[in-house]
Amino acid sequence: MIIRTLGEIAEMCGGSLVHNQDSNIEIQGVITDSRQIAPGCLFVPLTGERFDGHVFAAQALEQGAAGVLWERRHGQAPQGAVIEVDDTLIALQQMSQVYLRNVGCRVVGITGSNGKTTTKDMLYSLLSTTYNVHKTGGNFNNHIGLPLTILSMKPDTDIIVLEMGMSGRQEISTLSAIACPDVAVITNIGEAHLLQLGSREEIARAKVEIISGLKSGGLFIYNGDEPLIPRVLSEPNTVKPQSFQTFTFGLNDTNDNYPIGMMSHSRGTIFTTHQNPDQGLDLPLLGQHNVVNCLAALAVASHFGINEEGIRSGLANLNLTSMRIEQLTAPSGLTILNDAYNASPTSMKAAIDVLQGLKGYRNKIAVLGDMLELGPQEEEFHAGIGEYVASDKVDILCTFGMLSEKTSEAARAHRPDMKVSSFTDKKELIEYLIQHLGPKDIVLVKGSRGMKLEEVVDALTEANLHN
Ligand SMILES: CC(=O)N[C@H]1[C@@H](OP(=O)(O)OP(=O)(O)OC[C@H]2O[C@@H](n3ccc(=O)[nH]c3=O)[C@H](O)[C@@H]2O)O[C@H](CO)[C@@H](O)[C@@H]1O[C@H](C)C(=O)N[C@@H](C)C(=O)N[C@H](CCC(=O)N[C@@H](CCC[C@@H](N)C(=O)O)C(=O)O)C(=O)O
Ligand SMILES: Nc1ncnc2c1ncn2[C@@H]1O[C@H](COP(=O)(O)OP(=O)(O)OP(=O)(O)O)[C@@H](O)[C@H]1O
Numbered sequence: 078m079i080i081r082t083l084g085e086i087a088e089m090c091g092g093s094l095v096h097n098q099d100s101n102i103e104i105q106g107v108i109t110d111s112r113q114i115a116p117g118c119l120f121v122p123l124t125g126e127r128f129d130g131h132v133f134a135a136q137a138l139e140q141g142a143a144g145v146l147w148e149r150r151h152g153q154a155p156q157g158a159v160i161e162v163d164d165t166l167i168a169l170q171q172m173s174q175v176y177l178r179n180v181g182c183r184v185v186g187i188t189g190s191n192g193k194t195t196t197k198d199m200l201y202s203l204l205s206t207t208y209n210v211h212k213t214g215g216n217f218n219n220h221i222g223l224p225l226t227i228l229s230m231k232p233d234t235d236i237i238v239l240e241m242g243m244s245g246r247q248e249i250s251t252l253s254a255i256a257c258p259d260v261a262v263i264t265n266i267g268e269a270h271l272l273q274l275g276s277r278e279e280i281a282r283a284k285v286e287i288i289s290g291l292k293s294g295g296l297f298i299y300n301g302d303e304p305l306i307p308r309v310l311s312e313p314n315t316v317k318p319q320s321f322q323t324f325t326f327g328l329n330d331t332n333d334n335y336p337i338g339m340m341s342h343s344r345g346t347i348f349t350t351h352q353n354p355d356q357g358l359d360l361p362l363l364g365q366h367n368v369v370n371c372l373a374a375l376a377v378a379s380h381f382g383i384n385e386e387g388i389r390s391g392l393a394n395l396n397l398t399s400m401r402i403e404q405l406t407a408p409s410g411l412t413i414l415n416d417a418y419n420a421s422p423t424s425m426k427a428a429i430d431v432l433q434g435l436k437g438y439r440n441k442i443a444v445l446g447d448m449l450e451l452g453p454q455e456e457e458f459h460a461g462i463g464e465y466v467a468s469d470k471v472d473i474l475c476t477f478g479m480l481s482e483k484t485s486e487a488a489r490a491h492r493p494d495m496k497v498s499s500f501t502d503k504k505e506l507i508e509y510l511i512q513h514l515g516p517k518d519i520v521l522v523k524g525s526r527g528m529k530l531e532e533v534v535d536a537l538t539e540a541n542l543h544n
C-alpha cells in the first residue's frame with residue numbers, strides 16, 4: 078500500500094494542508110469507508126447515494142486515521158491532519174495516478190461485458206509465477222475501486238492487473254487515463270448494461286475506450302470473434318495511441334490464437350491451441366467460455382515472457398473469485414454450479430451450455446433469475462433464454478423474478494414436457510427445491526447481482542435432501 082507523508086500526499090492530489098499541520102505525519106494506506114479505518118490511514122470522504130463521507134471525517138481521525146481529505150465546499154474542516162481539496166474523488170484518482178507512476182510497474186487493463194474478473198484471476202495466477210503482481214480485489218473495477226486498487230499495491234510491484242468496469246460511456250476512458258495501460262484486453266462484447274448504453278454498438282464503443290489511455294507502442298488484445306471491435310477501432314472518433322500492436326483470440330481460426338482441440342472433464346477442460354499445438358493445457362474451470370478467457374490471459378502471459386512451466390503451474394494454482402460457475406458439492410451430495418454473481422444473456426447461455434454438457438446426474442436443474450439492466454428488449458431476452466434452456470438436456474427449470482416469468486413461458490411453449498416452475502418469493506423457491514432435489518442431482522444457480530441468488534446456493538448447501 079501507499080506510504081507517504083501528509084505533505085507528499087497533498088502534493089500528489091493537488092491539495093493544501095490546513096491548521097499548519099505537520100507535513101511529516103506518515104500516511105499508510107487510503108480508506109474511503111470510516112467503518113474500515115486502519116491506524117495511520119488517510120480517510121478520503123466521498124459523497125454517495127446514501128451518505129456524505131464528510132460527516133465521518135472527525136470520527137475517522139478519532140478512530141486512528143493519520144489524516145483526512147476535506148472538500149473546501151464543505152466549510153470548516155475538523156481539527157487534525159487535514160488536506161483541503163476541491164473534489165475528493167478527483168483527488169483520490171490523481172493520487173492513484175501519481176502513485177502508479179512512482180511505482181513504475183507495468184499495467185494491464187481488462188474490460189469486456191463478461192469475463193473481466195475471471196480473466197484477471199487467471200492472468201494473476203500466470204504472471205505471479207514470475208513477477209510480483211497486484212490485481213483488482215473482487216470486483217473493485219469502477220472510478221473508485223480502480224484508484225483504491227492502485228493505492229493498495231506494494232511499492233515493489235512489477236505488474237498490476239486492473240479490471241475496468243462500466244455502465245456508461247466515458248467511464249472506461251476515465252479509468253484508462255488513470256491507469257495508462259501497457260496492455261489492454263477486451264474479453265467480449267455482450268449485452269451487460271444495454272439499458273444504459275442502448276445498443277451493442279455503444280457497448281463496444283464504451284469498451285474500446287480502454288485503448289484511449291494505452292501507452293504508445295502498447296498491446297491491444299481482443300476477442301477477434303466479435304466484429305464490432307474492429308469496426309469501432311476504424312471509426313474516426315475512436316481515441317487511440319499513435320501506434321500500438323494488436324493480438325486477437327477467440328474460437329474462430331481467423332484469430333492470432335484459437336483452440337484446436339478441447340476436451341471437457343468433470344472439473345474443467347483440457348485444450349490445445351494454434352500457437353502451441355503440442356502443449357495440452359488443463360484449465361480447472363468449466364465451460365468453453367473459460368477456455369476463451371484463458372486464451373486472453375495466455376496472450377498477456379506470453380507478452381510478459383511466461384514460459385510453459387509457468388503456464389502449467391499458474392493454471393494448476395488458479396484461485397477464481399467465487400460465484401463464477403463455481404462447482405460445489407453439498408454435504409447432502411447435491412452438486413451445485415454456483416454462477417450467482419451476475420447474469421446477462423451471453424453468460425446465461427454459457428452457463429446453460431456447461432450444465433447441458435455434464436453427465437452422470439439423475440436430474441439437471443436450472444434455477445435462473447432475472448437479468449437486469451437489459452433495457453427495452455429485456456422481455457425478449459428472457460424469452461430467448463427460455464427457448465435456449467428448453468432446447469436440450471435440462472430436466473427441471475425454476476425461474477425467480479418477474480422478468481423470468483417470460484423465461485418460464487417460453488420454455489413451456491418450446492418444450493411442453495419440461496418441468497417448469499416460476500417463483501417471485503425466494504423462500505418458496507428454496508422450499509420447492511429442497512422438496513424436489515436429491516443427492517444425485519446437479520443444479521445451476523444463476524441471475525443478476527441484484528437477485529442475490531447466493532442465498533439459494535447457501536440454503537441448498539445446508540439442506541438435508543432425501544429425494
Ligand atoms: C461510494 C462507495 O464506495 N460506496 C460504498 C458504500 O456504500 P453505502 O451505501 O454504505 O454509502 P454511500 O455510497 O452513500 O457512501 C458514500 C461514502 O460514505 C462512506 N461511508 C458510508 C457510511 C459510513 O458509516 N461511513 C462511510 O465512510 C462510504 O464508504 C462511501 O465512500 O459501502 C458499500 C458497502 O461496503 C459499498 O458497496 C459501496 O461501494 C460502491 C458500490 C462502490 O462503487 N464501490 C467501489 C469501490 C467498487 O468498485 N465496487 C464494486 C462494484 C463496482 C461495479 O458495480 N462495477 C460495475 C461497472 C461499473 C459501473 C459504474 N457505473 C459504477 O457506478 O459502479 C460492474 O458491472 O462490475 C464492488 O463493490 O464489487
Ligand atoms: N467469456 C465469457 N462469455 C460468457 N460468459 C462469461 C465469460 N466469462 C465469464 N462469463 C460468465 O459471466 C459471469 C461473470 O463472470 P466475471 O465476473 O468473470 O465477469 P465480469 O466481466 O467481471 O462480470 P461483471 O461485469 O458482472 O463484474 C459469470 O457467470 C461467468 O461464468
Ligand SMILES: C[C@@H](N)C(=O)N[C@H](C)C(=O)O
Pocket residue numbers: 244419448449450525526527528
Ligand atoms: C452493480 C452493477 N454493475 C451490476 O452488475 N448490475 C447488475 C445487472 C445487477 O445489479 O444485477
